[in-house]
Amino acid sequence: MAVFHFRGKKLSGKLRTPSDKSISHRAVMLGSLNRGKTVVREFLRSEDCLNTLKAFVELGAEIDDREDEIVINGKGKQSLKEPFNVLDLGNSGTSIRLISGILSGQPFYSVLTGDQYLRKRPMDRIAVPLRTMGAQIFGREGGKYPPLTIIGKRKLKGIDYKSPKASAQVKSAVLLAGLFTDEPVSVTEPAKSRDHTERMLRAFGVDVEVDGLTVRLGKNRELERDIEITVPADISSAAFFMVGAAVTPNSEVVLREVIINPTRTGILKVFERMGVDYEVFNVKSSSGEEIADIRVRYSPNIKGIEIGGSDIPTLIDEIPIISLLATQAEGETVIRDAEELRVKESDRIKTTVENLRNIGGDAEELPDGLIVRGKTKLKGGKVFSHGDHRIAMTFTVASLITENPVEIDDVECISTSYPGFFDDLKKVLNE
Ligand SMILES: O=C(O)C1=C[C@@H](OP(=O)(O)O)[C@@H](O)[C@H](O)C1
Ligand SMILES: C=C(OP(=O)(O)O)C(=O)O
Numbered sequence: 001m002a003v004f005h006f007r008g009k010k011l012s013g014k015l016r017t018p019s020d021k022s023i024s025h026r027a028v029m030l031g032s033l034n035r036g037k038t039v040v041r042e043f044l045r046s047e048d049c050l051n052t053l054k055a056f057v058e059l060g061a062e063i064d065d066r067e068d069e070i071v072i073n074g075k076g077k078q079s080l081k082e083p084f085n086v087l088d089l090g091n092s093g094t095s096i097r098l099i100s101g102i103l104s105g106q107p108f109y110s111v112l113t114g115d116q117y118l119r120k121r122p123m124d125r126i127a128v129p130l131r132t133m134g135a136q137i138f139g140r141e142g143g144k145y146p147p148l149t150i151i152g153k154r155k156l157k158g159i160d161y162k163s164p165k166a167s168a169q170v171k172s173a174v175l176l177a178g179l180f181t182d183e184p185v186s187v188t189e190p191a192k193s194r195d196h197t198e199r200m201l202r203a204f205g206v207d208v209e210v211d212g213l214t215v216r217l218g219k220n221r222e223l224e225r226d227i228e229i230t231v232p233a234d235i236s237s238a239a240f241f242m243v244g245a246a247v248t249p250n251s252e253v254v255l256r257e258v259i260i261n262p263t264r265t266g267i268l269k270v271f272e273r274m275g276v277d278y279e280v281f282n283v284k285s286s287s288g289e290e291i292a293d294i295r296v297r298y299s300p301n302i303k304g305i306e307i308g309g310s311d312i313p314t315l316i317d318e319i320p321i322i323s324l325l326a327t328q329a330e331g332e333t334v335i336r337d338a339e340e341l342r343v344k345e346s347d348r349i350k351t352t353v354e355n356l357r358n359i360g361g362d363a364e365e366l367p368d369g370l371i372v373r374g375k376t377k378l379k380g381g382k383v384f385s386h387g388d389h390r391i392a393m394t395f396t397v398a399s400l401i402t403e404n405p406v407e408i409d410d411v412e413c414i415s416t417s418y419p420g421f422f423d424d425l426k427k428v429l430n431e
Contacts, residue, residue, distance in 0.1 A: 002411045004399035005380070006429060010298075011251040011400070013428045017238040019044040019231035020259050021417050022168070023289070025052045025094050026200050027070075027229045029102060032061035033179065034074035034204055034223040041069050042231040046417050048092035055099060058083045059110075077179055077223065078154070082108035086147070089114045091345060091387075091416045094169055096146060097126045098197075101173030104135035105180025106152040113147040117345050117387050123148055126173040129161045133177050158183025165340065166313040168193035168263075171215065175201065175208075178217045186216040191310040194263040199288045203227060232259040232291040236317045236390075237418050239267055241428065243321045244397045245296040246276045247328045252297045253428055260292045266315030268294075270322055274302040274329055304331035304374060312337050317344075320352045320394040326372035327361045328401070335369035345416070346386035355383045355395055359402055380404030389416040396425070 024044040029052065031038030043049065053070070057063055060081035062073040080102075089095040089112060096112050100123070103110050113119065124144045127137040136151040137143060158181050163170050171187045175197055178185030191213070198208050198215055205225045207218025238255040245251035260268075260280065271278050277297040284291055304326060307315070315322065319341060326333035341348035353370050356363040360379035364371045380402035385392040392411045399406040414421050 001407060001409055003405050003407050004396050005402070005405035006400045007402060009400065009429050009431060010248055011241060011245045011253050011428045012430045014254040014256055015241060015424055015428055016256040017233045017241065017258070017424060018046065018418055018420060020234040021046060021048060021236070022094065022194060022196050023200070023231045023259070024049040025098065026196055027231065028052050028056055028072070029098060029176070030200055030204055030223060031072035031074055032056040032059070032063070032080070033077040033102065034072065034225065034227070035076035036074055036224055036226045038072040038074060039069055039228045040072070040231065041228065043070050044231060044234070046419050047090055047415050048095060048417060051088065051090040051092055052095045052099070055087045055089065055095065058085060058087055074223070077105070080106050083110050086111045086113055089118060091115050091118055091413070093118065093121055093344070096123070096148070097169040098172050098176060100126050100130060100137070100148065100150060101176035103150045104130045104133060104137075104152045104177040105154065105156055107154045109149070109151050111147055111149050119146045121145070122343055125165060125167065125170050129159055129170070129174050130177055133157050133159050133181070135177070154180065156181040158185050160184065160186045161188070163187055163189045165189070166191035166193045167340070168195070168197065172197040175215065175217060179206070179221045182221070184216070186214055188214040191313055192263055193313040194261070196261070203288050229287045232286055232289055233257045235259050235264050235267065238294065239318045239321050240393045240397050241424070242267070242278070242294065242296045243325045244400055246271070246299045246302070246325060248400045249298050252295065255294045257291045258294050260290045263314055266311045267318045267322060269311060270305065270307060270315065273305045274325070275299060276302055302329040304329045304333040304372070306334045306336070308336035308369070316340060317390060320348055320390050321397065323352050323356060323363065323370060323372050324394050324398055327356060327374050327376050327378060329374040331374065333372045333374070336366065337368055339368040344388070346388035346391060348388065348391065351384070351386050351388060351391050352394070355391065358382055359395070359398055359406060378402045380406050383408045385410045385413060387413045389413045389418065393418065393421060
């Protein structure tokens with residue numbers, strides 16, 4: 001258990017929050033399929049990404065971890081070997097789902113598992129299209145839950161997959177499996193999810209066409225480049241300090257080198273509409289992604305808004321911290337079309353609402369989202385993170401404005417995505 005109470009302090013200063021989790025995973029995965037040298041700088045050393053790294057070492061990729069950079073001497077997409085052991089992906093949905101796509105194209109047997117939370121997350125969303133492409137995938141409860149067993153094939157079948165969900169993990173699993181066939185492969189989603197896989201595949205030389213909500217693999221499906229990737233700061237991690245500054249009197253923070261890919265910046269649109277005082281500057285391009293510095297100042301006069309539709313995938317991981325922001329907005333904030341939150345590390349609709357109420361917030365569950373009514377003076381109290389890093393960070397930030405301390409049962413889960421969270425908090429927490 002951890003107890004926090006930062007009321008009376010402000011957030012000020014500059015931070016380079018940790019590197020992007022989605023891009024770090026993909027850099028190791030694609031680097032391991034590459035025929036060429038991949039150098040990854042600013043790799044995120046969080047538990048999730050280290051689990052991806054370990055899995056590819058287990059799969060025989062030649063990975064030299066030099067602390068300041070990771071060098072992968074890739075031998076091509078057919079060079080992976082049957083793993084001697086079960087691949088344990090810990091807490092990481094991105095790892096297990098994207099790796100399943102890659103293993104579908106490997107002619108060997110592998111078993112993938114994870115922690116108690118990952119083993120409850122649905123895998124049929126990827127197993128269904130990957131089986132259509134020719135992979136054999138087994139799992140608990142009729143093939144739905146990990147541990148998963150995958151027996152892949154060197155040559156898969158093509159697919160034109162109409163994904164029922166706007167999920168980058170589903171889209172990426174199919175595209176990665178699509179590297180192991182010459183037949184047509186496309187994925188169409190109901191709304192655009194993060195597009196890091198498409199961008200990075202292109203950077204490695206693969207032909208990828210994007211036509212509205214459809215992504216199609218073209219003729220060349222070989223990764224054959226010597227490449228250097230510098231991973232930008234993760235907006236999903238920066239978001240905790242952005243909102244922390246917006247709700248705490250006298251605060252002003254600058255988050256540096258944050259990814260501003262439009263499939264990730266829904267939170268900035270929310271800031272705009274709520275009236276948060278923020279600014280995006282120093283826009284640059286880095287390894288095929290745009291990055292920028294983001295300044296956020298204390299914003300006492302924000303208002304509630306409705307959030308839904310195609311904006312949801314662009315801010316999906318930020319909904320717990322946006323809900324905290326909404327407690328300080330005048331009027332109602334209604335979040336809809338976010339039923340995906342129910343199958344994240346925790347049921348984030350339930351755990352966000354339950355914990356907001358525990359600290360004195362006015363929040364209500366909807367089947368596909370939540371309603372938060374503001375503006376409330378938060379009291380503080382007991383919070384249960386349910387092993388969910390984003391819930392633990394959201395309610396640590398809440399303690400900047402609660403009257404009494406916030407007690408959180410488990411904050412160790414934060415190392416899933418942000419191992420240096422408390423050190424960074426110390427850096428910008430000032431009198
Ligand atoms: O592809 C990715 O890197 C991710 C996609 C999202 O999940 P879904 O694809 O399940 O929506 C997101 O919530 C997760 O944190 C990372
Ligand atoms: C949902 C998340 O990650 P994953 O699906 O990779 O576990 C997250 O980081 O909030």
